[in-house]
Amino acid sequence: MSIESVLHEHRVFAPDKAFASQAAVASMQEYQRLCQAAAEDYEGFWANLARELLIWHKPFTKTLNQDNAPFFKWFEDGELNVSANCLDKHLATIPNKTAIIFEADNGDIKNVTYKDLYHQVCQFANGLKSLQLVKGDRVIIYLPMGIEAIVAMQACARLGLIHSVVFGGFSAKSLNERIIDAGAVAVITSDGQYRGGKTLPLKQAVDEGIAMGGCDSVRHMVVFKKTGQAVAWDDQCIWWHDLIAGKDDTCEPVMVDAEHPLFLLYTSGSTGKPKGVQHSSAGYLLHAMNTMRWTFDIKPEDIYWCTADVGWITGHSYVTYGPLAMGATQVVFEGIPTFPNAGRFWEMIQRHQVSVFYTAPTAIRSLIKAGETDFTTHPNHFDLGSLRLLGTVGEPINPEAWMWYYEQVGGNRCPIVDTFWQTETGGHVITPLPGATPLVPGSCTLPFPGIDIDVVDEAGNDLAWGNGGLLVIKKPWPSMIRTIYNDPERYKSSYFPAELGGQLYLAGDGAIRDTETGNFTIMGRIDDVLNVSGHRLGTMEIESALVANHLVAESAVVGKPHPIKGESVVAYVVLKGKRPEGEEAKKIVAELRDWVGKEIGPIAKPDEIRFGDNLPKTRSGKIMRRLLRSLAKGEEITSDISTLDNPAILDQLKQPVN
Numbered sequence: 001m002s003i004e005s006v007l008h009e010h011r012v013f014a015p016d017k018a019f020a021s022q023a024a025v026a027s028m029q030e031y032q033r034l035c036q037a038a039a040e041d042y043e044g045f046w047a048n049l050a051r052e053l054l055i056w057h058k059p060f061t062k063t064l065n066q067d068n069a070p071f072f073k074w075f076e077d078g079e080l081n082v083s084a085n086c087l088d089k090h091l092a093t094i095p096n097k098t099a100i101i102f103e104a105d106n107g108d109i110k111n112v113t114y115k116d117l118y119h120q121v122c123q124f125a126n127g128l129k130s131l132q133l134v135k136g137d138r139v140i141i142y143l144p145m146g147i148e149a150i151v152a153m154q155a156c157a158r159l160g161l162i163h164s165v166v167f168g169g170f171s172a173k174s175l176n177e178r179i180i181d182a183g184a185v186a187v188i189t190s191d192g193q194y195r196g197g198k199t200l201p202l203k204q205a206v207d208e209g210i211a212m213g214g215c216d217s218v219r220h221m222v223v224f225k226k227t228g229q230a231v232a233w234d235d236q237c238i239w240w241h242d243l244i245a246g247k248d249d250t251c252e253p254v255m256v257d258a259e260h261p262l263f264l265l266y267t268s269g270s271t272g273k274p275k276g277v278q279h280s281s282a283g284y285l286l287h288a289m290n291t292m293r294w295t296f297d298i299k300p301e302d303i304y305w306c307t308a309d310v311g312w313i314t315g316h317s318y319v320t321y322g323p324l325a326m327g328a329t330q331v332v333f334e335g336i337p338t339f340p341n342a343g344r345f346w347e348m349i350q351r352h353q354v355s356v357f358y359t360a361p362t363a364i365r366s367l368i369k370a371g372e373t374d375f376t377t378h379p380n381h382f383d384l385g386s387l388r389l390l391g392t393v394g395e396p397i398n399p400e401a402w403m404w405y406y407e408q409v410g411g412n413r414c415p416i417v418d419t420f421w422q423t424e425t426g427g428h429v430i431t432p433l434p435g436a437t438p439l440v441p442g443s444c445t446l447p448f449p450g451i452d453i454d455v456v457d458e459a460g461n462d463l464a465w466g467n468g469g470l471l472v473i474k475k476p477w478p479s480m481i482r483t484i485y486n487d488p489e490r491y492k493s494s495y496f497p498a499e500l501g502g503q504l505y506l507a508g509d510g511a512i513r514d515t516e517t518g519n520f521t522i523m524g525r526i527d528d529v530l531n532v533s534g535h536r537l538g539t540m541e542i543e544s545a546l547v548a549n550h551l552v553a554e555s556a557v558v559g560k561p562h563p564i565k566g567e568s569v570v571a572y573v574v575l576k577g578k579r580p581e582g583e584e585a586k587k588i589v590a591e592l593r594d595w596v597g598k599e600i601g602p603i604a605k606p607d608e609i610r611f612g613d614n615l616p617k618t619r620s621g622k623i624m625r626r627l628l629r630s631l632a633k634g635e636e637i638t639s640d641i642s643t644l645d646n647p648a649i650l651d652q653l654k655q656p657v658n
Helices: 003-009 017-022 028-040 042-053 082-086 114-130 147-159 172-182 203-211 240-244 282-294 313-325 344-352 361-373 399-409 488-495 539-547 582-599 625-633
Strands: 098-103 109-113 138-142 162-165 186-190 192-195 198-201 220-224 237-239 261-267 275-280 303-306 329-333 356-359 389-392 416-418 453-456 469-473 505-513 520-525 529-532 535-538 552-562 566-575 608-611
Touching: 028 042, 042 282, 082 147, 082 313, 098 114, 098 147, 098 344, 109 114, 114 147, 114 240, 138 147, 138 172, 147 162, 147 261, 147 313, 162 172, 172 203, 172 261, 172 275, 172 582, 186 203, 198 203, 203 220, 220 240, 237 240, 261 313, 275 282, 282 313, 303 313, 303 344, 313 329, 329 344, 361 399, 389 399, 399 416, 453 505, 488 505, 520 529, 529 552, 529 566, 535 539, 539 552, 539 566, 539 582, 552 625, 566 582, 566 625, 582 608
Parallel strands: 098 329, 138 162, 138 186, 162 261, 186 220, 220 237, 303 329, 303 356, 356 389, 389 416, 566 608
Antiparallel strands: 098 109, 192 198, 261 275, 453 469, 469 505, 505 520, 529 535, 552 566
């Protein structure tokens, strides 16, 4: 069933009355009231939320500063500490409540209370202080998914250190680029990690990244002993357990101003260099908390589980910060959804009595397929009666997968919050509110209250509902990106382009609003950024990695629809030598895939590589990427190719190497 047919049939699921009666936002009237309050007094709306949800060391008197737009400031004269807002405030009320239920890759389980977590964070923060790290220093975190990663992030926040988490699947080169750009003074890593029953190195990648050069800023490397595998050692290194030995398990939080950077998180852009997205302390935490409250309808008795790794923004907002600031009990999972079998998610929901479950459409699609071939891994084989709310994140969910999720996992009773947001937005900007919003499969529905989001044409003019265009946010909001670290001009040109008047935040996605309801449907990226398994990958980044190989003269990368991953990576490659065939071609494909894996990370490996004597170009030398996208999809070329300099090349590029 296509999005169009679902919308045509008006297949709408009204909020369950019993659910709505207990929901934080209990009706469309209440949703509209919130939106109206924001429209009538925008600054007052956010100021009231900030006073209600955050604990301030020094209250703010200024809400929004637009003097240097688009470098907006929120609550700038207020002071607080993010870690204290996540941990200290709970010590008097819920110290013995479970904060984290950690399940390891091998199935081992460890529970950590809020009091335990507070002491672990404080002890590690005191360890970092002993290394003479001070407020404003940047710290790279390259750890497995688990308690230690959360402790490290919270400890940095406690001291006013600016953390930059790098996903454990990224390569040594990716680490090198991030260390250099951030000017990191310390790296926190592990000897290795467990994933899908395998033991994988981590510190080795850090060592290789530093050895590439340019990382002179790094003075310390803290290493957590997890797997016990041998690692290289030098005077910069210290074991985590040695760092915290004898340290006090209380640590006064360092108060910072509201605009103090909490973290940098690098994300792919349409050029080869990753962008260091910089987020503030107060505004970011405010939205993480409020979306936990209104989108996830979080209750004190809930067992909440977001399956994202902390290496991504979802793991920042909805694992490390939002749930803890709201005093929730959450599941943290080290492994993957298909190990030891594809029933792992459903088994864990049953075992831990999860009530709120948040995962990616990619995972859902892969588990649909697995359940068809092995019924023992199908959700129907498990007791999922504890669930009351489901969510999706990372990419649009197709209506078929939405319906399977609703019926097979949620038992036709759990609302699904299909959340649209980005690394740059810090939290949800379009999403159903489960007690209020009628749900439509394939649509992320309506703006989060206080987010002024719409669809415009290429000149920035509003479009009538029913017309596809550019997704923009018209007013600043507290959790928005503050800048691209060390590159303010790129921030302005990327997100507030002059073509749109320099006043509108350009999300980078196309969208359309339903003519009757105003519901949003996301149509995909408008730039050269792919969404592979919910992860953003820049085509230029992959192309640059390919061209860096000694065999490659030129490359072009596009995406094509994939039934599980959303998009797959298709690379067109011109070698310096002759175009290979047969076994030689297969050998080179394997070498180039491994090369990209080492340059960027395994998630960026091309699914297909196609060789040509050249790439399709106009007579002025521009690659005609629309033709490459059509070839990748197996479509006949029916569009105008009169400007193509070398039309015969298209036949060479039709088939991938098998």
